[in-house]
Amino acid sequence: MRIITEAVAGTLESSDLLVKVSPSREKTLEIHVTSDVMKQFGTQIRRVVDDTLQGLAVTDGLIVIEDKGALDYAIRARVQAAVLRGAASKELNWEQLS
Amino acid sequence: MKLRRSMLFLPGAKAGMLSTAFVYKPDCVMFDLEDAVSLREKDSARLMVFHILRSHVYQGIETVVRINPLNTPHGLKDLEAAVRAGADVIRLPKTDSASDIQELDAQVERIERECGRVIGSTKLLAAIESASGVINAVSIATASKRMIGIALAGFDYVIDMQSQRGDKAEPELFYARCAVLHAARAAGIDAFDVVYSDVNDDAGFLKEVELIRHLGFNGKSLIHPRQIDLLHNAYAPTVKEVSYARRVIEAAEKAEREGVGVIALDGKMIDAPIVCHAQRVLQRAEASGVRR
Secondary structure (H helix, E strand, O other): OOOOOOEEEEOOOOOOEEEEEEOOOOOOEEEEEEEOOHHHHHHHHHHHHHHHHHHOOOOOEEEEEEEOOOOHHHHHHHHHHHHHHHOOOOOOOHHHHO | OOOOOEEEEEEOOOHHHHHHHHHHOOOEEEEEOOOOOOHHHHHHHHHHHHHHHHHOOOOOOEEEEEOOOOOOOOHHHHHHHHHHHOOOEEEEOOOOOHHHHHHHHHHHHHHHHHHOOOOOOOEEEEEEOOHHHHHOHHHHHOOOOOEEEEEEOHHHHHHHOOOOOOOOOOHHHHHHHHHHHHHHHHHOOEEEEOOOOOOOOHHHHHHHHHHHHHHOOOEEEEOOOHHHHHHHHHHOOOHHHHHHHHHHHHHHHHHHHHOOOOEEEOOEEEOHHHHHHHHHHHHHHHHHOOOO
16 A cells, blocks of 8 residues: 555544654655653554554555554554555455454 | 443544543443544544454443444445444434334345354444434334344434423423333333433433433433443342342242242232332342442
């Protein structure tokens, strides 16, 4: 899935996260994660983000995530929402989103 | 005995609320994709509800998803997400006729087939929000084998009736409450009352709960977790009711052992409906404890 435009999903409320995606000029995948709980859960957050992007077959783009202590389900949902918005995707492939 | 006293509304886009509401132990949670979600957040909220259902955060609590009406661009997508993620119940807003439920039933069955879910495992709940819905309540309640309940939604209903929510005595809802409740009972399904929107007015809330409990509603839609315990306690039988119910059951069992046709307790005749009511009181006490 190609990110063709800038897009945002989520909020900076507690237990949520803000995900910003934009196209990559270099055609590389760059992911930046900051979190209030980076020390304790940084590895887990990054794993969920990577899995989610992989599930959507995102190979290039800039992904910037500001986490406020979100659980895994919220991370998946917000990353998917931002990517689908950034890819201007109207069709939902539920197998891919699972 | 499946208790459906409390159905807590949770906005589908609010990650913080979704992450914590299970601790309040409502009987059912209703993830809302309709009125509580703005148009530009429909996609994100849908994914949020899809993933929270798959996460089993709400294991042990009945999960309900209020989808957008099927005649909107969002309804069918919401339904796909909810059924595929394993929602227990789909709540259809603005149900005006049996055909609304029949259309929903057909779509649910299609999705169940496509995703490999057991056919018939997704249940349905109709929200009645108009004069037409109230008039058609019986045919709506019996429109599908998947139906587990009907709920009255007060705000839209009073607007449709050209009325308004009044002084909390709420005569404007009386006919609709009775009609919905009769339809539910005739169909053998549950009935849910409207939300009580003033979350700081415990006395008014409990007054309304007392009214609907006496009418026979199974429970109520709730918009705030602090209403859950108040509601559950009000629905629990009293120690006196439990004690009397036990004596009724003992008297009935004794009469059966002795082959006596007519049962008397404290000089009053006990017949089948009273025994049945006593059984329900004991079942409810076992499930929810006694009133504090």
